Amino acid sequence: MGRRHNDSESTNCSFFVLLCSALISCALVYTFLSVVLRPSDFYTTSLSHQSSSSSVGEEGRREEGDSYGGEEEQCCRGIENLELWGAAVKWGSEFKFNSSQECCKACKSMCTGNDGPCLCDTWVFCGNKEACGSKFGECWLKKQKDTLNPDRQEAGEKVSWTSGIVFGKGEGIIGLETKHGTLHIKLFPDCAPHSVAYLIELLALRHCAGCEFHRAEGRGESWDSEGNHIEKASFGPPFGLIQGTLEAMGNPFKKIPTEVCPTIRRGSVAWIGSGPEFFISLTNHEEWKNTYTVFGSVLPEDMKIAEKIARLPTKPDVWNNINVSVLEQPVPLLLKRMKTSVETE
Known part of the structure; x- marks a missing residue:
């Protein structure tokens, strides 16, 4: 937003100052939009500046079979x-x-x-x-x-x-199988029906060639082991997440509409833009507000696998002036259906 100017006599000098201010403002707006709205990459620095220092605690954790947190009114969609x-x-x-x-x-x-x-x-x-x-x-x-x-x-x-x-308790659980273990994810069809319909289509293919994790960033010194933000610490980078893509080769991807976007919590599985890029959060990101469609949540006992992937060797990269950590070796994914949350491999 431009600064409000005091009324004064019109002069060439003041006109020049106003013109410069307008050009600078336009450039800043353009930069902001190009960073935040680009769907193919994950840029969150601008959101971090909107954050308050409070964090989402354990009282916000959803239980399997319930609607996501306090989104009951939003989470009844078809x-x-x-x-x-x-x-x-x-x-x-x-x-x-x-x-x-x-x-x-x-x-x-x-x-x-x-x-x-x-x-x-x-x-x-x-x-x-x-x-x-x-x-x-x-x-x-x-x-x-x-x-x-x-x-x-x-x-x-x-x-x-x-x-x-509607998925009941122990139902609607899929697995993201990796060589480091299988991440069991409870899907939210009442909150994100289009997203879940797409994942059901992927399951029917019985393969997911091209699906992988390719970015990994730990919690750093900004979040504790339970995902809570540490007071006065930065909000990243690193952002505490693993990022990948869920698009099978040979299967044309259709953009997914924005659905329910609750606060990102530890374990949240969400699209970046309209997909197929997605991420699993290792931390509570209250500062991101209602930005990303959340279509599932990793079962708590499997978060150790996500943490393990986040600790794999990475190399630095820069995406739109944002420092990120890219996996030296991407981790392939295989989608599997799971009958219950306790099914053993």
Whole structure:
């Protein structure tokens, strides 16, 4: 923002000063946008300057099966123009709501994890008055045979339904297998349905040629072992993360829309821009605010694997005037489906 000037007589000198100020301001804005908004790299220095010294503590840690932290209102999303099939547990003709969020919540209420498996793991809502006609407001609650391979009835602009998936406790866990161990990730389909749909597509390929980690930065002296920021320390670099790409060769990537962007916490798995670049955070980054779509979280017991990758040999590089640490040898990834959080390799 430019400095506010006091009123004075118009002179050639003042005009020249104003012109210079405007040019400098434009240059600064351009630099800021090129650093922050470029989706292909991970630049966070400008965000660090917006930070407060407070950090996200253990009270903010989510538990498996719950919505991500305090994002309950945002985390009841589905995919429009998609109709998922499955065995009905609530018939929409007799079960109607005013919004897809209410339909989603009705399904989630049947999937608390306290009384065995989820009775509902799929919801389908018709919310377009003109297209739905007499079906407007219908909320169908369904049960899939396989939530990581949901039964699709149809999709496309002509489809008036919105559908979403709910993963119960111990469900919706995928593995990022590396030679250093497998990172088990709990996916958040209610918060990031488009992101999870993409990962389900990758799982179906049974390979992920080209998927890898290629950047690794430890916590340095700015964060403690639990990921909390140390008072008066810098916010990076290093930023405490491992970064990679989730795009299989030969499989055209379609940009993923921005979804729920909660505060980044230790274990958060998030896209950089619209993907396929992603990162796993080793630290709590309250200073980044609501910047990145979070589509999952590494199970706490596997964070030691992420820390191990972050300690691998790196070489310095500069991305848009930001110092980064690039792995000397990228770490290939293989996506695997996991039935439970305790499955052994």
